[in-house]
Amino acid sequence: MRIRPAKSFAELVDFPKSLGPVPPGATEAHGTTVLALRFDKGILNLGDRRATSANFIMYDKAEKILSLDDSTMVAISGSFARSVEIVRYLSHAFKYYARTQLQDMSLEGKLQEVSRALSGNLSMTMEGIGIFVPVVSAYDEVSKKFGIYFYDAMGARFESGAFAAAGSGSERIRGVFDYITRSKGPFDTRPLEDVLKDGMQMLDIAAQLDSATGGLEHVPPLAKTLTAEGIRRVEDEVLASAIHSVTKAG
């Protein structure tokens, strides 16, 4: 046992070297469309369940919405292997900080750590693989406010107002967010059931226009909510009724 100054979790586990190399030209599984939408009591994250590799469908039960801690949730798109590994790193980094420093990491600190993890992954993304783009939903326990943040592959952070989307299907539906805001009012004033229906509709449209996005019927999308109380999966019945209302209307 030796005396040493407080160190970061990155130093402890030698991140990002701990990620290991990926040979150029390797094929990898990709996650596709994910959405983050505000509702009156928090943030809803929705993701289809499809993971693709080139033109193969690798998997139809992928979980693309993961929690970093009780007040931070991340929706991932892009390289599946890298993103799951980096999410593991981040959730451990947050826990490690809280336990060694005996205080929770601030929201700013957490967002910064996400940026750093992404730029640590950069050497990989230069090879054209391992690129992933997260959408972070966070609740700030100090200011009692919710925020949605999206990143580019280099780690630049952008705060988004009431909605964000990432993945191959997301470009097809970006305009729809604005349309819904203008026609139905801001997302953060509407109840979860309504916002969930809108989100399902957008996923359905993305699935129609993007072959890599799974639809609603085969395997239901994954939906989780972040509120002041923590992170929860949306109940199956609520999910089923939202899906039903969308597919019936279509």
Add this chain to the structure above:
Amino acid sequence: MISPYDWQESVHQRAGYIEARLRGGSPVIGLGITDGVLLFTYRKQVRKVYEVYDRLAFSAIGQQADVESLRLTAVDFAHQEGYSRSEEDVTIGRVVGFALSSPLRRAFGDITTAPFVINALFAEMNRTPADDLFFKLRYDGDFEVHHQYACIAGTPEAEERMTTLLVSRYDPQMDLDAARSLADEVWRVGADRDADGTVDSSLMQGARQEVALLDRRTARERKFRHL
């Protein structure tokens, strides 16, 4: 040149020195109940019960700096293990047995350095109270495994008195309030160092309860919280 006799003599003196300094420590009680694992103590200014990992908690009697360095070593080891393998693979047995016990033993036997003044209690929450584990770790690296409940105190005699009470009164079905009041009673027995029926005034003065729970039922990521 240090002869074997000198070494033995000085180790003996070190043990005496450490035990004298541990005597004034406030006892800690750990109970596994349906709600989770409860760690209970009274403390003055500085916090005494800490989270080590998802299902692991820790409290200790001893010198602040030693407690802190043991705590950080445990936290480091647990997080390295949890990150490179899986959260499930981090167990209290490995933290205490592999990461802490031998360095403590080495520090105790190395008569050229200051010894660790510490008597620690580690807790691990599992699926049911019957599976809950407690590890008591002593300043010389020796450790003991206990199931369901355990306690540490300033002297072995006090620990014995506390254990006798725990054996007769512990019930895994207890609710949180019952567990808290049992722990309080056991603490008072342990804090009564001269066994004259009264708690040492030096321990009680300006002290307040510190109770932490590793919550078995919560759906939240963080299981550890102070009550």
